[in-house]
Amino acid sequence: MEVLFIFLILFVLFCILCFANLNQREEDNATYKSSTDIKLDQCMEMLDEMLETLQNHFFEGRGGSINIAIKGLYYREQEDIIAARSLYIGKSVYLREEPENSSDPNAVAVYTESGNHIGYVPKEYAQGIKNLIKQGLELNCTISKNTGGNIPYLYMDVSYKSKEQKEFESNMEQILINNLKSLGLDETEDIRRRYSAIRLGTRKHRTIDIVAKYRGRNTFDIIETVEYIDNSERHKLNYYYEENIGHENYENARLCEKANDVNTAISLYEMNLNIEECISKSAERLSVLYKKVHRINDIIPMLDSSIDKAKQHRINYEVESMTKRKEQLLSSPTFLKQLDKSKKTDD
Structure with missing residues (x-):
């Protein structure tokens, strides 16, 4: 009897522990779900802000692209609807202003290459698109979605490049x-x-x-x-x-390094900097080889010049890579000591 009583007590304790663990798991899951929901909401907010910024840039004349629906196909002639059905993704369409449009003086119509009128730019975008046309910007419009059916829903990408x-x-x-x-x-x-x-x-x-x-x-x-x-x-x-020539030079220069032909390797990497191809990879190799041939004083000026070239090409990842290499060298006591010694020798 006593054994049975002890067993019952242990069983009750076991059930209490299991129940407590289950509750804790549910609380943890709820906390995790809440945390995940918050992160997802934050990501969606950031995405909305980014899209709004890009859209603002687009209508300010800075270039870019937007995706919009083509409205009003339902009210077009049958031959226009038939033409719309055959439009595929990537197919070009064209915009025309309709200043005499009694419903909306900002109306911008959408036409196919064969001259079929398939609808309009949505009203909320019409004035912005019209302003871009008046600025003389060349808008490139291509179909991005065609749902199919008797009267398909059509979407298009509208893009252009700024003067800059x-x-x-x-x-x-x-x-x-x-x-x-x-x-x-x-x-x-x-x-x-x-x-x-x-x-x-x-x-x-x-x-x-x-x-x-x-x-x-x-x-x-x-x-x-x-x-x-x-x-x-x-x-x-x-x-x-x-960068075909730059890649070829870089590959040959690496072979020269393996063969211990340092001078030829240096000349190939320097050619890449002159023709502005494979800039960061070549500059970083030169920062190593210049040490070997005792051209310590040339390293930082070479990196600075290469960074400027990459900036002109707007290659941000190359700028970051070479800047990191420069900072690495300038934070190295050994390099600074070698640089100081080299400058004194030159003096």
């Missing part, structure tokens, strides 16, 4: 072409056309014209016109350029 963006891109394109020409188009053609799908073979040819279209982050679309020397036959090459 266009000037920057034009400068970048000119810098690249100038660098390619200064290095010699014939000498660099294999490296330059690294990503070209077309190979010209062994027939002798020459470049007649070369133009670049900036894509961002030091990448370009190249259109190069070449002419065969034996019969003046011409071809256009379209290829993607992503």
Whole structure:
């Protein structure tokens, strides 16, 4: 009997402990859920603020893009509705002002390439879009969503580049072409056309014209016109350029380092800084190799110059990387001691 009584007491205690643990788990879960909800709400608030900022920049003429619905397809002619059904993602559409529109003098109509009127810019965006058109900005509009059905819901991306963006891109394109020409188009053609799908073979040819279209982050679309020397036959090459010469120089320089050919490696890295390709990787290697050849005094000026070049190219991650390298060196007692000794030797 006593054994049974002790067993019952132990069982009751066990149940109490289990119940307490269950309650604690529920409280922990509720706390975690509450914390997660708060974090999610904060993220959504930050996202809304960021989208609002981007939208403000868009309508202030700073460039960018917005995604908006195309309104009013339901009220269009049947042939316009049929044309709207065939629109696919990425298809271009065009905007036209309607100053004589009696319902809304700010109305901006949306048309297909074939001239079908498929609706309007939503009223809340119409005046802002109209102002951008009046500024002479070239708005690029492409379909971003088509729900399908008899009368589909359509959405479009509206984007443009500010004057500052266009000037920057034009400068970048000119810098690249100038660098390619200064290095010699014939000498660099294999490296330059690294990503070209077309190979010209062994027939002798020459470049007649070369133009670049900036894509961002030091990448370009190249259109190069070449002419065969034996019969003046011409071809256009379209290829993607992503610091091709800089990458080639960097790879060769690393091989030279492994072979202990430091001077050649340095000249290849320095060429990259001159043509402004693979800036941070080359600068960081030079900061190591300059020590080996006792050019301590050149390290910080070289990094400063490279940081300035990366800033001009708006390559923030390269700026951060080289700035970190510079700070690392300037916080090193060993480097500062070497730098001081080198300066005294030069004096």
